[in-house]
Amino acid sequence: MYGIRVTTSYSGAMIRPAKPEDVADIHAMVRELAEYEKALEQANMTPQQLNIALFGEHPAVFAHVAENEQGDIVGFALWFLNFSTWTGVPGIYLEDLYVRPAARGTGYGKALLAQLARICVERGYARLEWSVLDWNEPAIAVYRSQGAVPMDEWTVNRLTGDALAAMAEG
Numbered sequence: 001m002y003g004i005r006v007t008t009s010y011s012g013a014m015i016r017p018a019k020p021e022d023v024a025d026i027h028a029m030v031r032e033l034a035e036y037e038k039a040l041e042q043a044n045m046t047p048q049q050l051n052i053a054l055f056g057e058h059p060a061v062f063a064h065v066a067e068n069e070q071g072d073i074v075g076f077a078l079w080f081l082n083f084s085t086w087t088g089v090p091g092i093y094l095e096d097l098y099v100r101p102a103a104r105g106t107g108y109g110k111a112l113l114a115q116l117a118r119i120c121v122e123r124g125y126a127r128l129e130w131s132v133l134d135w136n137e138p139a140i141a142v143y144r145s146q147g148a149v150p151m152d153e154w155t156v157n158r159l160t161g162d163a164l165a166a167m168a169e170g
Contacts, residue, residue, distance in 0.1 A: 013111040018063035018076065023051045025073040026063060033098040037133060061095065064115050066108040075099035077112040084126055091127030092116050097139075109142060131156060 018026060027047045034043035053060045066075035078096045083089075094116060099108045113128075120128050129151075132139050140150075159167055 013108045014067040015064055015111050015115045018054060018065050020055050022065050022073060023047050026076050029076055029098050033096060064112055066112055074103035075108045075112060077116060079116060087126040089124055089126045091125045092120055094130035
């Protein structure tokens with residue numbers, strides 16, 4: 001499995017790989033994130049699907065959680081491997097990074113990003129990438145303060161629903 005087994009402390013945060021007993025908390029935070037992004041109606045994943053994706057026979061994604069001093073999960077990062085044909089090595093694509101509102105501004109988000117950066121460096125991965133909504137200025141400010149640069153020349157494309165089915169048929 002690709003989960004790093006080292007636990008890291010940062011600004012009172014305990015960052016560790018997710019465990020099966022964390023699925024309910026992660027699922028709840030995915031829904032909180034979807035609501036924050038004004039897209040709750042699109043968040044249809046079930047806890048069972050998340051459990052299979054994270055801990056099934058062939059995991060599709062990986063996750064790290066941030067715990068506060070009381071052991072409550074206050075944030076998570078869900079990620080998967082991608083691959084660059086230009087560099088010839090994998091990278092990490094960060095699908096979701098979320099910190100609950102009461103815990104924001106205390107270093108949990110930065111600690112989660114730092115953990116993923118450590119995984120990249122330790123494994124020789126070339127990139128840590130993610131997308132952020134244009135209107136999410138607080139997140140953009142945090143990312144830029146950490147040295148992230150926007151990929152302004154690139155546009156994300158997506159096929160879903162009827163368009164995906166039509167493409168598959170044609």
